[in-house]
Amino acid sequence: MMSCETFRMNFHESTEDAALLAHLRTCDRCLDFAATADPDVMFRALGGDDLVPPGGIDAFVDDVMRQVRVRDAEITVTAPHPVSWTRRLAVAATLAAAVTGATLVYRYDTAAPPATRLVRAPIAVQRAALTTKPSVETYQSESATIVEVPADQNDNVKVVMIFDESLPADL
Amino acid sequence: MKRLLTIALTLLFLTASAFADDAAEVGKSLTVRTFQFKYKKAENAATAIKSLMSAEGSMSIRPAANSLVVTDLAENMKKIVATLADFDVEAQPFRLTVRLVSAGRATAAGDAHIAAELRDLAPKLAMLRYNILDPIGDAEVTGKEGDSSQIDLTGYRADFKFGEYDPASDSINLVDFKLSRLAADQLAPLMKTTLNLKLGQTLIIGATKQPQSQRALMIVFTAKR
Numbered sequence: 001m002m003s004c005e006t007f008r009m010n011f012h013e014s015t016e017d018a019a020l021l022a023h024l025r026t027c028d029r030c031l032d033f034a035a036t037a038d039p040d041v042m043f044r045a046l047g048g049d050d051l052v053p054p055g056g057i058d059a060f061v062d063d064v065m066r067q068v069r070v071r072d073a074e075i076t077v078t079a080p081h082p083v084s085w086t087r088r089l090a091v092a093a094t095l096a097a098a099v100t101g102a103t104l105v106y107r108y109d110t111a112a113p114p115a116t117r118l119v120r121a122p123i124a125v126q127r128a129a130l131t132t133k134p135s136v137e138t139y140q141s142e143s144a145t146i147v148e149v150p151a152d153q154n155d156n157v158k159v160v161m162i163f164d165e166s167l168p169a170d171l
Numbered sequence: 172m173k174r175l176l177t178i179a180l181t182l183l184f185l186t187a188s189a190f191a192d193d194a195a196e197v198g199k200s201l202t203v204r205t206f207q208f209k210y211k212k213a214e215n216a217a218t219a220i221k222s223l224m225s226a227e228g229s230m231s232i233r234p235a236a237n238s239l240v241v242t243d244l245a246e247n248m249k250k251i252v253a254t255l256a257d258f259d260v261e262a263q264p265f266r267l268t269v270r271l272v273s274a275g276r277a278t279a280a281g282d283a284h285i286a287a288e289l290r291d292l293a294p295k296l297a298m299l300r301y302n303i304l305d306p307i308g309d310a311e312v313t314g315k316e317g318d319s320s321q322i323d324l325t326g327y328r329a330d331f332k333f334g335e336y337d338p339a340s341d342s343i344n345l346v347d348f349k350l351s352r353l354a355a356d357q358l359a360p361l362m363k364t365t366l367n368l369k370l371g372q373t374l375i376i377g378a379t380k381q382p383q384s385q386r387a388l389m390i391v392f393t394a395k396r
Binding site: 137149 | 273291292295296298299337340342344352361362363364365366367368369371372373374375376377378379380381382384386387388
């Protein structure tokens with residue numbers, strides 16, 4: 001068994017001496033001493049060169065990074081939404097139903113003609129609603145003033161006055 | 172979960188369909204129709220439907236074929252088709268009643284008088300402050316579209332021609348209505364006008380020199396089928 005004095009005299013950085021490394025596994029004080037001079041000495045003392053994860057270091061690193069990304073994704077999805085997705089879907093469905101209902105009701109009211117409209121109105125009434133023409137289409141004198149007395153559209157009597165200086169006074 | 176998703180997607184699809192239908196209605200398409208006329212002239216038909224055309228509509232007359240090509244919205248085309256169907260019919264007979272009335276303004280209440288047969292006109296003419304109404308003459312004539320006619324009223328004579336019936340306004344055109352007064356065996360022309368008489372409506376044409384004139388000649392027309 002190596003003494004601490006011997007160890008400290010023979011120890012140097014990056015040593016691979018089996019006896020020295022064996023002493024380190026049993027002496028904590030010499031381990032502290034050695035670690036200040038060579039931080040990797042403890043790893044070598046434990047046989048760290050042989051500790052390679054199954055599948056290699058690259059596969060191990062990839063696996064770790066994948067786990068990190070999964071955790072990140074979980075945090076992103078869950079953290080900002082206090083309301084569950086099922087509730088959100090229910091709200092969307094209700095809104096869609098409301099919009100659909102309102103649209104269909106509106107279309108029914110405006111587009112679908114009521115049954116009474118299918119009844120053909122009397123020809124005269126139907127035509128009367130289409131257009132109106134001036135009662136006096138032309139008059140011989142351009143200097144004459146023609147005035148239509150205002151009346152209701154359904155009035156049965158219409159009056160149009162023609163004021164014409166060329167007319168005799170004793171009409 | 173799948174059921175909820177299916178319901179939501181179905182409702183969304185229905186909403187989209189409803190709005191898509193609305194969009195289709197907004198973009199109403201134009202339709203083109205050619206009308207050939209048997210009894211009436213195509214140019215007169217064009218005049219008859221002019222007021223029914225939409226801003227997007229147009230028409231072209233083919234005189235050689237006496238036809239009219241109309242382009243308009245499908246919805247509007249229904250009205251045009253109905254109007255032209257009524258328009259292109261054989262010359263129709265109409266009954267025209269013409270009354271001549273002497274109207275005056277009396278300042279003294281005792282001078283105002285309305286003839287019994289003219290009481291139907293009194294309320295309208297009272298608005299123009301005519302409170303004396305005396306009948307001069309009346310006549311009734313029957314004629315078809317295109318017929319010329321002449322009527323004698325006491326001391327007056329009227330010449331005119333029955334124009335075409337306009338189904339859009341339900342009126343008959345009275346072309347070149349010439350009113351003359353018989354004085355010393357001579358006919359003195361008073362006025363010449365073209366009128367549109369709405370069927371069933373009484374049209375009073377008042378003729379006078381000035382608005383403040385105390386006398387006026389009222390020509391009362393009533394056209395019926």
